[in-house]
Amino acid sequence: MQLFKLVALLPFIAPLALAASSKDCAYKTKEEVHAPHGWIKHSKPSPDHKVSLRIGLPQPNFGILEQHLYEVSDPDHERYGQHLSKEEVEELVAPHQESLDSVGEWLSAFGFKEEDVTRSPAKDWVSITVPVSLAEKMLDTTYHVWKHVGSGESLVRTTNYRLPSNLHEHVDVVQPTTSFGRFQPFKSTVVPFDEEPEPLVNSLVEAESFGSDVTVDPSCNSTITISCLQQLYNAVGYVASNNTKNSIGITGYLEQFANIQDLQTFYAEQRPDAVNSTFKFFSIDGGLNNQTLSEAGVEANLDVQFAFGLSHPIPAIFYSTGGRPPFNPDQTTPTNTNEPYQAWLDFVLTQKNPPLVVSTSYGEPEQTGKVTKFWADKSTEALFSVPESYARRVCASIAQLGARGVSVIFSSGDGGVGDGNPNPATQQCITNDGRNVTRFLPTFPASCPFATSVGGTEHIDPEVAVSRFFSGGGFSDYQQFLRPAYQQAATRKFLSTLPDGLYKDLYNPAGRGFPDVSAQGDRYRIWYQNRPILIGGTSASSPAFAGLVALLNDARFKAKKGPLGFLNPLLYSKGASTFNDVTGGRNPGCGTLGFNATEGWDPVTGLGTPNFGKLKDIVTSRFAL
Ligand SMILES: *[C@@H]1O[C@H](CO)[C@@H](O)[C@H](O)[C@H]1NC(C)=O
Numbered sequence: 199m200q201l202f203k204l205v206a207l208l209p210f211i212a213p214l215a216l217a218a219s220s221k222d223c224a225y226k227t228k229e230e231v232h233a234p235h236g237w238i239k240h241s242k243p244s245p246d247h248k249v250s251l252r253i254g255l256p257q258p259n260f261g262i263l264e265q266h267l268y269e270v271s272d273p274d275h276e277r278y279g280q281h282l283s284k285e286e287v288e289e290l291v292a293p294h295q296e297s298l299d300s301v302g303e304w305l306s307a308f309g310f311k312e313e314d315v316t317r318s319p320a321k322d323w324v325s326i327t328v329p330v331s332l333a334e335k336m337l338d339t340t341y342h343v344w345k346h347v348g349s350g351e352s353l354v355r356t357t358n359y360r361l362p363s364n365l366h367e368h369v370d371v372v373q374p375t376t377s378f379g380r381f382q383p384f385k386s387t388v389v390p391f392d393e394e395p396e397p398l399v400n401s402l403v404e405a406e407s408f409g410s411d412v413t414v415d416p417s418c419n420s421t422i423t424i425s426c427l428q429q430l431y432n433a434v435g436y437v438a439s440n441n442t443k444n445s446i447g448i449t450g451y452l453e454q455f456a457n458i459q460d461l462q463t464f465y466a467e468q469r470p471d472a473v474n475s476t477f478k479f480f481s482i483d484g485g486l487n488n489q490t491l492s493e494a495g496v497e498a499n500l501d502v503q504f505a506f507g508l509s510h511p512i513p514a515i516f517y518s519t520g521g522r523p524p525f526n527p528d529q530t531t532p533t534n535t536n537e538p539y540q541a542w543l544d545f546v547l548t549q550k551n552p553p554l555v556v557s558t559s560y561g562e563p564e565q566t567g568k569v570t571k572f573w574a575d576k577s578t579e580a581l582f583s584v585p586e587s588y589a590r591r592v593c594a595s596i597a598q599l600g601a602r603g604v605s606v607i608f609s610s611g612d613g614g615v616g617d618g619n620p621n622p623a624t625q626q627c628i629t630n631d632g633r634n635v636t637r638f639l640p641t642f643p644a645s646c647p648f649a650t651s652v653g654g655t656e657h658i659d660p661e662v663a664v665s666r667f668f669s670g671g672g673f674s675d676y677q678q679f680l681r682p683a684y685q686q687a688a689t690r691k692f693l694s695t696l697p698d699g700l701y702k703d704l705y706n707p708a709g710r711g712f713p714d715v716s717a718q719g720d721r722y723r724i725w726y727q728n729r730p731i732l733i734g735g736t737s738a739s740s741p742a743f744a745g746l747v748a749l750l751n752d753a754r755f756k757a758k759k760g761p762l763g764f765l766n767p768l769l770y771s772k773g774a775s776t777f778n779d780v781t782g783g784r785n786p787g788c789g790t791l792g793f794n795a796t797e798g799w800d801p802v803t804g805l806g807t808p809n810f811g812k813l814k815d816i817v818t819s820r821f822a823l
């Protein structure tokens with residue numbers, strides 16, 4: 199009893215005293231998962247195989263950061279737009295000194311000195327590179343090479359790890375251990391090359407003056423160009439400036455980089471005034487930028503062509519983050535860094551001036567599922583799983599960017615409520631909790647409450663939910679990603695329209711609903727390997743939406759206001775009525791018809807597609823904000 203009192207009164211001292219007792223140094227299980235379906239334990243890795251262990255220390259003041267984030271992002275709050283500085287954010291995510299000490303003691307017991315460890319600026323992450331044999335001792339576990347049955351891909355992972363019991367409260371997460379997760383680009387639907395599109399006929403209607411009702415060229419019903427998006431989303435005639443305070447970023451993962459020659463050809467065709475302009479390139483963890491035409495990524499080309507084509511001449515940045523399985527498990531080099539979102543987030547959080555809007559067209563099911571990825575010429579399937587402990591930390595980093603004034607945008611996925619497998623008979627929407635029951639598969643990071651996620655539409659007049667693949671949408675299953683206040687009314691209203699008991703046990707109605715918004719998602723005309731192709735996916739919707747957000751920031755700067763930052767509280771309140779409501783189509787999956795696009799918000803197309811002109815008026819209005 200007394201001990202409890204002591205802990206309560208002297209939280210920084212009492213646990214240290216506890217640490218001295220050997221009983222509390224005994225190892226206890228920190229995390230245990232079931233391996234996702236389809237992965238089998240294959241062999242032992244070489245004891246010398248190196249892993250880069252990342253240790254996340256708790257952020258005891260994260261709740262305060264979250265409160266600041268919501269205040270500065272709420273258009274009805276007096277602090278709207280007063281974003282925090284890098285230093286202020288770092289102070290709010292810093293761990294307790296006691297956590298630093300406890301983890302430090304544990305590391306030094308295994309021979310690590312300060313110079314062997316890498317720390318994030320806020321010291322909330324510690325990284326060390328160790329042979330797997332040592333990682334096994336430190337985490338009292340056994341790593342295996344896991345192989346995926348379908349694709350033959352390998353990962354070095356374990357299904358559980360342990361830590362001394364006194365460390366449990368000082369460590370949130372250690373990876374790579376239990377995470378079988380990996381990014382997938384959402385470009386599910388590259389139109390095959392033998393259907394090479396006709397040359398673009400420039401039959402576009404004369405742009406009417408900006409702000410008035412614009413006519414949309416009928417060709418936009420089947421081929422999306424920069425001009426189509428400007429017409430559909432009421433941005434015709436808006437001229438952005440090359441204000442160096444403004445910026446837009448695209449992230450690329452796996453081996454994707456964007457080809458500059460293709461970008462120039464695209465500009466010549468669709469954005470002539472942008473010809474000869476380009477973007478800044480950053481490589482993280484060995485991310486590639488091999489400008490060889492044949493090596494460029496179709497996803498990266500799509501993203502830069504549309505995001506930067508829409509936002510020209512706003513300064514543009516492309517990030518290529520390396521660290522991609524499959525890898526050779528016998529190599530001793532740490533090629534298996536596997537957590538690329540966090541690697542990019544770590545990098546960008548160290549930047550004094552991160553890009554003010556960033557689009558990412560990658561993601562994976564929160565829990566487990568079969569994801570089909572179509573490269574230009576081959577397709578493979580793989581199963582993934584992201585433990586909540588890890589997802590929560592990635593999401594916390596997204597919140598930090600929001601608090602600093604960055605709008606973080608993600609595609610919502612291409613699998614509807616399910617796994618994206620076009621054959622319902624072989625869809626695997628099966629839980630990874632040992633029960634093996636059917637469950638919808640929400641997409642992460644689209645389900646992070648601090649991200650803005652973008653679903654897909656198609657056609658014009660009316661614009662409907664995309665149907666060649668299905669707009670990812672639904673409700674988060676992570677216990678901590680509960681419905682945020684900003685979407686309380688919108689999601690409740692939607693849920694009240696569902697037939698009683700429908701999809702009971704397939705989703706969590708209390709979870710964060712996504713996507714937030716949507717944009718055209720199919721038949722984008724891009725240049726790839728010196729040829730025009732048509733491509734689709736919410737991969738296309740996200741950079742398109744981000745391009746418009748960059749233009750909104752431009753308008754904000756012109757009105758002597760700061761960047762928009764975290765968008766959702768604005769979008770669901772003052773912004774909601776500006777969206778083009780999408781009420782046709784649905785997002786099937788897991789053997790169901792999925793949800794319907796309905797009046798108001800729905801987990802297929804969110805609030806709808808943007809009207810740039812109307813949003814611009816709101817975000818630059820003297821009185822409204
Ligand atoms: C757009 O294309 C769809 C599918 O081909 C068609 O059903 C629809 O009528 C077209 N809409 C317009 C406005 O041309």
Ligand SMILES: *[C@@H]1O[C@H](CO)[C@@H](O)[C@H](O)[C@H]1NC(C)=O
Pocket residue numbers: 440
């Ligand atoms: C920005 O635009 C101005 C006017 O068009 C031009 O003179 C200047 O060189 C541009 N700056 C950059 C950095 O592109």
Ligand SMILES: *[C@@H]1O[C@H](CO)[C@@H](O)[C@H](O)[C@H]1NC(C)=O
Pocket residue numbers: 470473474
């Ligand atoms: C782009 O650069 C090339 C080579 O410097 C030049 O010939 C061309 O006129 C430029 N085009 C535009 C539109 O600025």
Ligand SMILES: *[C@@H]1O[C@H](CO)[C@@H](O)[C@H](O)[C@H]1NC(C)=O
Pocket residue numbers: 488489490493
């Ligand atoms: C880029 O790709 C080409 C073609 O595959 C290859 O010959 C070249 O070595 C690569 N360069 C780099 C730096 O990887």
Ligand SMILES: *[C@@H]1O[C@H](CO)[C@@H](O)[C@H](O)[C@H]1NC(C)=O
Pocket residue numbers: 235236632633634
């Ligand atoms: C769930 O699936 C796994 C892997 O397919 C299997 O090993 C396990 O026995 C199944 N559990 C139940 C309760 O069916």
Ligand SMILES: *[C@@H]1O[C@H](CO)[C@@H](O)[C@H](O)[C@H]1NC(C)=O
Pocket residue numbers: 695696697700792793794
């Ligand atoms: C979707 O709409 C159809 C037709 O109105 C209706 O039959 C179905 O029950 C709706 N589905 C859901 C999930 O609301």
